[in-house]
Amino acid sequence: MSKDKVKKLYEQKLSILRKHDKKYYDESKPVISDLDYDLLKKEVLSLEQKHKYLKSSDSPSNIVGYTPSKNFKKFSHKVPMLSLGNAFSEQDLVNFEKKITNYLSIKNDFEIQYSAEPKIDGISASLIYKNGIFYKGLSRGDGKEGEDITNNLATIKDIPKRILSKDFPKEIDIRGEVFINNSDFKNLNEKFANPRNAASGSLRQKNSEETKKIPLKFIAYTFGYEKGLMVNNQSDFLKKLKEWGFKTNPLNRSISLIKNLIKNYQEIEKKRATIDFDIDGIVYKVNDFAIQKRLGNIANSPRWAIAHKFSSNKAVSKILDIEIQIGRTGALTPVAKIKPINIGGVVVSNATLHNEDEINRKDIRIGDEVVIERAGDVIPHILSVDKKKRSKNSKKFIFPKHCPSCGSETIKEFNNVTKKVDAVRRCSSEGYYCDKISIEKLKHFVSKEAFNIDGFGKKIVENFWKLKLIKHPQDIFNLDFLKIENLDGWGKLSVQNLKYSIDQKKNISLERFIYSLGIRHIGLENAKLLSKHFVSFSKFKNLSKQVEYEDMLNIDGIGETQINSIKSFFSNEANKKILNELEKVLSIKDAVQNLDNGLLNNKTFLVTGKLNGISRAEVKSLIEEHSGKTISSVSKKLDFLIIGEKPTKKKVDYAKELKIRVIEQAEFLKMLNKTS
Numbered sequence: 001m002s003k004d005k006v007k008k009l010y011e012q013k014l015s016i017l018r019k020h021d022k023k024y025y026d027e028s029k030p031v032i033s034d035l036d037y038d039l040l041k042k043e044v045l046s047l048e049q050k051h052k053y054l055k056s057s058d059s060p061s062n063i064v065g066y067t068p069s070k071n072f073k074k075f076s077h078k079v080p081m082l083s084l085g086n087a088f089s090e091q092d093l094v095n096f097e098k099k100i101t102n103y104l105s106i107k108n109d110f111e112i113q114y115s116a117e118p119k120i121d122g123i124s125a126s127l128i129y130k131n132g133i134f135y136k137g138l139s140r141g142d143g144k145e146g147e148d149i150t151n152n153l154a155t156i157k158d159i160p161k162r163i164l165s166k167d168f169p170k171e172i173d174i175r176g177e178v179f180i181n182n183s184d185f186k187n188l189n190e191k192f193a194n195p196r197n198a199a200s201g202s203l204r205q206k207n208s209e210e211t212k213k214i215p216l217k218f219i220a221y222t223f224g225y226e227k228g229l230m231v232n233n234q235s236d237f238l239k240k241l242k243e244w245g246f247k248t249n250p251l252n253r254s255i256s257l258i259k260n261l262i263k264n265y266q267e268i269e270k271k272r273a274t275i276d277f278d279i280d281g282i283v284y285k286v287n288d289f290a291i292q293k294r295l296g297n298i299a300n301s302p303r304w305a306i307a308h309k310f311s312s313n314k315a316v317s318k319i320l321d322i323e324i325q326i327g328r329t330g331a332l333t334p335v336a337k338i339k340p341i342n343i344g345g346v347v348v349s350n351a352t353l354h355n356e357d358e359i360n361r362k363d364i365r366i367g368d369e370v371v372i373e374r375a376g377d378v379i380p381h382i383l384s385v386d387k388k389k390r391s392k393n394s395k396k397f398i399f400p401k402h403c404p405s406c407g408s409e410t411i412k413e414f415n416n417v418t419k420k421v422d423a424v425r426r427c428s429s430e431g432y433y434c435d436k437i438s439i440e441k442l443k444h445f446v447s448k449e450a451f452n453i454d455g456f457g458k459k460i461v462e463n464f465w466k467l468k469l470i471k472h473p474q475d476i477f478n479l480d481f482l483k484i485e486n487l488d489g490w491g492k493l494s495v496q497n498l499k500y501s502i503d504q505k506k507n508i509s510l511e512r513f514i515y516s517l518g519i520r521h522i523g524l525e526n527a528k529l530l531s532k533h534f535v536s537f538s539k540f541k542n543l544s545k546q547v548e549y550e551d552m553l554n555i556d557g558i559g560e561t562q563i564n565s566i567k568s569f570f571s572n573e574a575n576k577k578i579l580n581e582l583e584k585v586l587s588i589k590d591a592v593q594n595l596d597n598g599l600l601n602n603k604t605f606l607v608t609g610k611l612n613g614i615s616r617a618e619v620k621s622l623i624e625e626h627s628g629k630t631i632s633s634v635s636k637k638l639d640f641l642i643i644g645e646k647p648t649k650k651k652v653d654y655a656k657e658l659k660i661r662v663i664e665q666a667e668f669l670k671m672l673n674k675t676s
């Protein structure tokens with residue numbers, strides 16, 4: 001058969017397969033038997049195997065199951081569904097606890113009580129109850145907005161539909177994990193790769209009669225918003241959940257001291273294989289709700305909880321090649337292409353080598369036999385090299401001195417703050433000059449935490465880039481839709497959807513906008529700080545004067561490194577042009593100022609000396625929560641200087657000279673109607 005004919009046959013079969021997927025997953029009306037479906041899938045896969053040039057991005061080998069259509073209504077979570085930071089070692093736990101004690105400004109020997117809960121590897125869901133009735137159920141979605149999957153959740157037996165207990169809150173959003181037992185998964189006659197996918201797929205069936213057939217389970221562990229919850233800590237909350245009729249994890253424990261957390265972790269890790277559902281670690285939550293509240297969140301995860309992931313899996317394989325990837329900040333990341341190997345159920349064929357220094361330190365070479373470790377969802381990495389097995393001809397790996405994409409020189413920068421040479425080598429070109437950097441910048445621009453354009457993923461960025469449809473961010477908003485409509489795999493409807501998703505995102509917050517620009521060292525948290533500082537896009541865009549840069553040093557969290565990076569961003573004409581062009585097509589919302597009616601409205605504060613029982617970071621959060629501001633030096637702009645133990649005399653004297661009010665901690669807390 002000619003190449004063209006094979007291609008045509010393959011595309012035909014693939015398209016039939018996708019039609020059946022749609023019938024099965026979207027419409028829940030399969031028209032062929034499971035066996036026929038499997039045979040069809042096998043045919044597609046074997047064509048791919050025989051003819052390597054085939055493989056479409058739509059191939060069943062790439063796609064697990066089927067991405068269901070977006071026919072669920074979306075709703076905002078009243079309280080965002082956060083994710084958790086990870087800990088892999090005892091040291092990570094020590095650091096986690098240290099951060100907490102520092103933030104709370106409590107002594108290291110204070111015993112923090114934790115709720116230690118096995119982390120179920122399923123799909124989280126939010127169940128809203130009003131007056132004891134299960135009223136609405138949402139998926140996590142992006143954490144801010146979830147899908148209304150009430151009908152599907154209602155099929156789960158573990159989810160109480162009506163709760164009569166007197167102390168059940170008037171309104172509450174109960175959260176927990178939907179999953180399938182491993183034993184049930186084995187008996188499922190479905191096409192899912194693992195229990196987690198099966199839970200996710202069946203939760204997103206359009207027809208809840210189909211969901212009903214899957215033995216989904218639900219374990220509750222937390223809540224979002226509530227009205228009338230009379231509980232002060234997590235372990236009591238877990239007890240209440242049980243009383244109210246929810247399933248909770250029998251392996252939940254209340255524990256203090258890191259050595260005991262480790263003991264419990266080891267015990268549960270040993271039991272792991274005997275538990276009938278997948279767990280991938282232990283979640284530790286500070287037990288006391290009042291302390292949780294004080295600790296608050298950082299970016300997308302709480303300061304008061306962490307996931308202690310189970311130890312990794314290791315395997316021996318061989319390095320076939322070393323590839324250099326270029327990131328959006330120009331960083332050259334070496335990646336080892338290894339002989340594919342199954343590590344703990346996942347086939348691994350890439351391992352990160354981190355950077356040039358790491359390759360030199362471990363003397364990693366192409367052809368080496370290496371031990372590879374895969375821990376949690378992090379990218380596998382190389383633990384050690386077996387130098388004895390090395391052939392005589394093996395050569396040291398020379399890191400490229402020129403960018404493999406644009407040919408610019410690669411450089412290692414000297415970091416003025418740390419006074420050290422960077423471990424990372426970078427392409428020295430200016431952003432959009434280098435093709436690889438451009439593509440990565442665009443991927444970042446449309447990513448989840450940035451513009452989050454529905455259906456505009458990494459693959460589409462790459463495709464559109466190749467077709468010269470996009471080069472700069474503004475091109476996304478000036479796409480030639482007619483041209484796209486005629487492309488393979490696109491049609492009127494999909495183009496309409498794309499246009500709709502893009503149009504929807506033309507309204508954007510300043511915070512997200514700044515983050516989307518992908519300025520080095522400006523992640524989510526810093527973008528937030530900058531947006532609060534500048535308030536409007538025009539103030540940010542016209543940033544140019546030295547004083548304006550220096551002023552940024554007053555933002556707690558922004559330092560010289562970030563400022564230098566912003567300076568370098570604005571010194572690049574291409575970036576300025578991008579800002580101008582984006583301004584034409586977008587509506588960038590001013591940052592929402594903290595409530596103007598807070599108790600500390602328009603007042604500025606500075607702390608000097610050590611406070612008692614409260615850290616600087618917490619004072620700052622408290623001030624901001626009440627619409628006040630903190631600044632970093634004594635000046636006429638300052639309203640209150642808060643003094644603790646051993647204050648800096650110079651600051652106090654200068655404040656007095658400027659007739660600024662100098663207050664003690666107690667007086668400050670009184671201003672907030674707090675006494676301790």
Ligand code: IVH
Pocket residue numbers: 082083084117118119120121122123124140177221222283301302305307
């Ligand atoms: S608490 C901010 N408790 O882990 C608190 N999460 O990475 C976050 N998970 O999306 C949720 N078991 O799907 C919590 N006992 C447990 C959990 C748990 C599993 C999942 C959940 C969440 C993810 C956080």
